[in-house]
Amino acid sequence: xxxxxxxxxxxxxxxxxxxxxxxxxxxxxxxxxxxxxxxxxxxxxxxxxxxxxxxxxxxxxxxxxxxxxxxxxxxxxxxxxxxxxxxxxxxxxxxxxxxxxxxxxxxxxxxxxxxxxxxxxxxxxxxxxxxxxxxxxxxxxxxxxxxxxxxxxxxxxxxxxxxxxxxxxxxxxxxxxxxxxxxxxxxxxxxxxxxxxxxxxxxxxxxxxxxxxxxxxxxxxxxxxxxxxxxxxxxxxxxxxxxxxxxxxxxxxxxxxxxxxxxxxxxxxxxxxxxxxxxxxxxxxxxxxxxxxxxxxxxxxxxxxxxxxxxxxxxxxxxxxxxxxxxxxxxxxxxxxxxxxxxxxxxxxxxxxxxxxxxxxxxxxxx
Amino acid sequence: xxxxxxxxxxxxxxxxxxxxxxxxxxxxxxxxxxxxxxxxxxxxxxxxxxxxxxxxxxxxxxxxxxxxxxxxxxxxxxxxxxxxxxxxxxxxxxxxxxxxxxxxxxxxxxxxxxxxxxxxxxxxxxxxxxxxxxxxxxxxxxxxxxxxxxxxxxxxxxxxxxxxxxxxxxxxxxxxxxxxxxxxxxxxxxxxxxxxxxxxxxxxxxxxxxxxxxxxxxxxxxxxxxxxxxxxxxxxxxxxxxxxxxxxxxxxxxxxxxxxxxxxxxxxxxxxxxxxxxxxxxxxxxx
Numbered sequence: 001x002x003x004x005x006x007x008x009x010x011x012x013x014x015x016x017x018x019x020x021x022x023x024x025x026x027x028x029x030x031x032x033x034x035x036x037x038x039x040x041x042x043x044x045x046x047x048x049x050x051x052x053x054x055x056x057x058x059x060x061x062x063x064x065x066x067x068x069x070x071x072x073x074x075x076x077x078x079x080x081x082x083x084x085x086x087x088x089x090x091x092x093x094x095x096x097x098x099x100x101x102x103x104x105x106x107x108x109x110x111x112x113x114x115x116x117x118x119x120x121x122x123x124x125x126x127x128x129x130x131x132x133x134x135x136x137x138x139x140x141x142x143x144x145x146x147x148x149x150x151x152x153x154x155x156x157x158x159x160x161x162x163x164x165x166x167x168x169x170x171x172x173x174x175x176x177x178x179x180x181x182x183x184x185x186x187x188x189x190x191x192x193x194x195x196x197x198x199x200x201x202x203x204x205x206x207x208x209x210x211x212x213x214x215x216x217x218x219x220x221x222x223x224x225x226x227x228x229x230x231x232x233x234x235x236x237x238x239x240x241x242x243x244x245x246x247x248x249x250x251x252x253x254x255x256x257x258x259x260x261x262x263x264x265x266x267x268x269x270x271x272x273x274x275x276x277x278x279x280x281x282x283x284x285x286x287x288x289x290x291x292x293x294x295x296x297x298x299x300x301x302x303x304x305x306x307x308x309x310x311x312x313x314x315x316x317x318x319x320x321x322x323x324x325x326x327x328x329x330x331x332x333x334x335x336x337x338x339x340x341x342x343x344x345x346x347x348x349x350x351x352x353x354x355x356x357x358x359x360x361x362x363x364x365x366x367x
Numbered sequence: 368x369x370x371x372x373x374x375x376x377x378x379x380x381x382x383x384x385x386x387x388x389x390x391x392x393x394x395x396x397x398x399x400x401x402x403x404x405x406x407x408x409x410x411x412x413x414x415x416x417x418x419x420x421x422x423x424x425x426x427x428x429x430x431x432x433x434x435x436x437x438x439x440x441x442x443x444x445x446x447x448x449x450x451x452x453x454x455x456x457x458x459x460x461x462x463x464x465x466x467x468x469x470x471x472x473x474x475x476x477x478x479x480x481x482x483x484x485x486x487x488x489x490x491x492x493x494x495x496x497x498x499x500x501x502x503x504x505x506x507x508x509x510x511x512x513x514x515x516x517x518x519x520x521x522x523x524x525x526x527x528x529x530x531x532x533x534x535x536x537x538x539x540x541x542x543x544x545x546x547x548x549x550x551x552x553x554x555x556x557x558x559x560x561x562x563x564x565x566x567x568x569x570x571x572x573x574x575x576x577x578x579x580x581x582x583x584x585x586x587x588x589x590x591x592x593x594x595x596x597x598x599x600x601x602x603x604x605x606x607x608x609x610x611x612x613x614x615x616x617x618x619x620x621x622x623x624x625x626x627x628x629x630x631x632x633x634x635x636x637x638x639x640x641x642x643x644x645x646x647x648x649x650x651x652x653x654x
Contacts, residue, residue, distance in 0.1 A: 011654070048449040052652045074451040084446035088378055100370035101450045145446070 001026045001153060001183050002047065007056035009042050009207075016042045017053070018207035026152070029179040031198030032187035033303065039207040040187040041081055044157050047185070048078040061152060074103070077151035081158050083142025087131035091122050091141045094130060095148060102149035116144040119174065136167040143174070154178055156186040160193060172197060191303055203303060227295045228266045228278060229255075234287030236262045242285030246277050261290060368452065371460030376467050385468060388430055392472035395419040400479050410490040412480050413497025417621045420614055423508060424537060428529030430468055431512035432522045434461055435644070439520040439651075448652070454645045462641060465509050473502050493623045500620035503633040507613055508533055510640035517647040539612040543605050553601050554593050561585040 002024035009017040017039045024030055032040045045051040047058055049065045049072065058065040063072035086094055095113040104112055117123050120140040125133060130141060139159070146154055159175065160168045175197055178184055188194050194201055195215045203211045203218070211218055232239050236254055239262045243252050249266055256263040268274050279289045379385030396419070403415040438444040447457050477498050483489035512529035519525050546553040561582060569578020592600045609615070613636065616629035 045445075050445050050449050050652065070451040070453065073449055076449070078445075078449045080442065080445045080449075082442050084441070084443040086374070086378065086443055087441070088381055089374075097370055097374050098446065098450070100373075101446070101452060103451060 001061060002185075003057075003059045004047070005057050007043065007046060007058065008054050009039075009046060009051065010054040015207050017046070019056070020204070020207075020209045021056075022202055022209060022212060024153070024183060024185065026183050027179075027181075028183060028199045029175070029197055030183075030185045031194035031201045032185060032204060033189070033191065033194050033201055034187075034204035035189060038204045040189075040204055041157055042207075043204070044078070044155055044185070044187060045080070048076055048155055049073050050078075050080075074149065075152045077146035077149065077154045079139075079142045079146040079154075079156045079159060081161070083138050083145075085130050085138055085141055088129065090127050090129055091117065091133075091137075091144070092126040094141060095144055098145040099148045104149050112148055112150070113144075116147045119147065119177075120144040121170065136163050139163060139167070139171070143171070147178075151182070153183045153185065156184065158187055158189075160188070160190070228268055228275065229263070229291070229293045229295050230266060230278065230282075230289065231261055231263045231291035232282050232287040232289050233261055234282075234285070235260070238285055239264060239282065239287050242281050242287055243278065246274060246281045248272055248274055249278070262287075265295070368456040368460040368463075371447070371452070371457060372464045372467075375461055375464030379464070379468055384429070384433075388426055388468070389471050392422065392426060393475060395422045396472060396476050396479075400476075404479070404483055405486070408488070410483070410488045410493075411497060411621070411623055412476075412483070412489075412494035413501070413621045413623075415479075416476070416497055416501045417617065420617070421537070423505060424530060424533045427469075427505065427508045427512050427533065428526040430465060431509055431516050431529055432526035433516070434465065434513050434525075435517040435648075436520050436522050436525040439517075440522075444648075444651075448648070454648050457648065458641055458645050462510065462513060462644075465513060466506055469505050469509060470502070473498060473505070476501075490623070492625075493620075496625045497620040500617050500626070500629060503630055504614065504617045507633040507636040507640075510637040510644075511613070514640045514644045514647065517644050533613070536611055536613040539608050540615055543608045543612075546601050546605055546608075553604065554589070557589050557593075557600075557604070558586070561589065 004023070005021050007017055007020045008015070020039075020043060032043065034040050042051065046053050047060070047065070049069055052066065058072075060072040061075045063075070065072045086097075089097070092113065095116060096109060099109045099113055117126055120143050122137070122140055122144055125137055130138060133141070139162075143156070143159065146156070156175070160171050163171060172193065175184060175186065179197075179199075186194075186197065199214060200212065201215055201218060202209060230239075230243075236257055240252055240254070243249055243264065243266055248269055250269075251267040253265045253267075254262065255265050266274075266278065275292060275294070279292060282289050396415070399415040399418045400412070403409050403418060404412060407414075409415070435444070438447065448454075452460075477495065480489055480491055480494040480498075483494070484491065511532060512525075515528045515532065516522075516525040519528070546556065565578045565582035565585065568581050569575060572578070589600075610632075616626060616632050619626035619629050
């Protein structure tokens with residue numbers, strides 16, 4: 001659908017995007033993840049033809065963004081970071097204008113505009129001036145504009161920034177819905193958002209593409225194997241010895257000891273499931289297993305590790321800052337899931353965060 | 368293109384600006400029409416038009432200041448540049464909307480010769496030729512001011528620079544007369560211009576030697592030319608100044624002549640300015 005080859009963008013001596021290449025397949029939701037100033041917006045602006053790359057090519061549905069600009073741009077609906085709205089118009093007027101700008105046929109314009117307004121929940125605001133609308137509604141007008149002309153690709157730059165929690169939920173469920181029949185590329189610096197919304201993630205740090213893949217793939221790629229967190233009743237030595245008898249277990253780390261219970265983390269080689277063997281070995285040694293969970297790296301860990309590799313110290317700060325922010329949206333997702341009556345697999349991430357927090361707590365207690 | 372044209376034109380009249388500007392033009396038009404044609408007895412309406420040409424120095428910068436500056440400030444240029452419309456389409460759509468805004472008072476002015484016809488003496492041909500010339504002159508000024516509004520995202524700066532350029536252009540004929548052959552003033556003016564050019568060259572290339580070099584070489588050439596072929600130098604200079612005087616060719620129409628040269632000149636200014644506008648938009652994407 002979209003081919004990006006060796007994209008580079010220079011602002012004077014500053015390298016905003018540094019030799020990025022990737023391919024976007026049809027019908028998949030992509031997430032562009034990176035700390036602020038990593039080059040996400042610049043990349044999106046180049047993909048949509050707003051900026052020109054210093055070198056490298058972008059082709060959308062086979063049309064080069066420079067050579068066949070019109071055809072390429074017709075395939076894309078774009079919502080920039082700040083929605084490009086004419087504030088002296090009403091949403092209806094504005095959307096009709098955008099529809100005409102995007103060369104939607106006259107007969108279909110009104111129908112398409114009404115459809116877009118319905119999808120984004122703008123119907124009750126259609127005749128107010130945009131300047132009197134709140135940030136959330138403005139965002140929706142921008143999103144509705146991106147949907148007009150039924151583009152194959154929808155590119156959203158930080159679509160949920162600055163919205164209140166209820167609006168965040170609405171916009172996210174809309175994006176999920178869009179993902180069913182469009183290719184969506186969204187950028188975000190909120191990890192939980194990307195890991196729940198996106199099928200594939202591209203991580204950008206300091207203008208470089210440092211990793212790409214599904215959230216799970218990325219998590220796997222970075223750990224040589226996964227780990228088991230075990231809590232068993234028994235002394236540390238007994239537990240340790242029992243575990244080391246299990247074939248495949250190479251490293252055992254004691255993470256906590258309390259009331260005769262021992263918590264350990266066991267490194268397991270990639271692709272092997274040692275849960276049964278481990279619990280059998282512990283039972284045989286007279287140490288009943290009280291808890292056993294599998295830990296794989298979350299997207300958060302992946303992100304940290306990768307951005308740290310790229311020499312980005314800021315990422316750490318941003319991540320910390322985000323953890324505070326992320327509390328809200330993440331909690332809300334559970335609310336949302338409850339409302340929708342579905343259970344999302346992202347529960348794992350939450351659990352495992354709890355687990356590591358617990359482990360840290362226990363470590364602190366030890367000291 | 369038509370979408371941009373329609374939106375732009377409507378937005379002028381949805382706010383106060385469009386009505387205010389049109390009102391001011393009509394007020395002055397009516398005033399000078401009454402004074403020159405109805406009371407003064409002139410049969411050519413162009414004379415009335417020429418008497419309040421100075422109003423254009425305010426009207427046109429105010430009309431054009433919003434054009435591209437506001438799009439850049441509110442980032443709506445992002446919408447235009449990422450939609451399947453060519454740069455030419457954007458520039459023409461915007462320009463034609465401004466032109467249409469200017470055409471409203473001019474269309475009303477073109478009724479005035481008919482009023483004169485009802486009352487008696489009128490030179491219809493000269494009057495309508497004058498209105499055509501006036502429209503072309505305004506169209507050229509609009510193109511220049513629209514280009515200036517692509518250079519900034521501040522409407523006030525766009526308006527002030529437009530006013531400055533039009534004012535200098537308006538005053539050029541009188542400035543021109545200062546430069547007579549062999550006058551020291553001409554030499555001084557050349558040196559100032561040369562200084563400005565070498566300063567720009569020096570700053571753009573970030574090289575002091577290049578800037579200084581340009582200045583020294585230019586200065587030597589100027590001194591030689593000034594001492595040997597002074598007449599050529601000054602006449603070349605005054606003709607360049609003459610070409611920049613936007614309001615001068617219209618005088619032909621006021622004198623009752625239909626000047627094709629003037630219309631071609633205005634068309635040239637329009638095409639050049641629109642081209643530069645397109646280039647300025649294109650350049651923004653590369654920066």
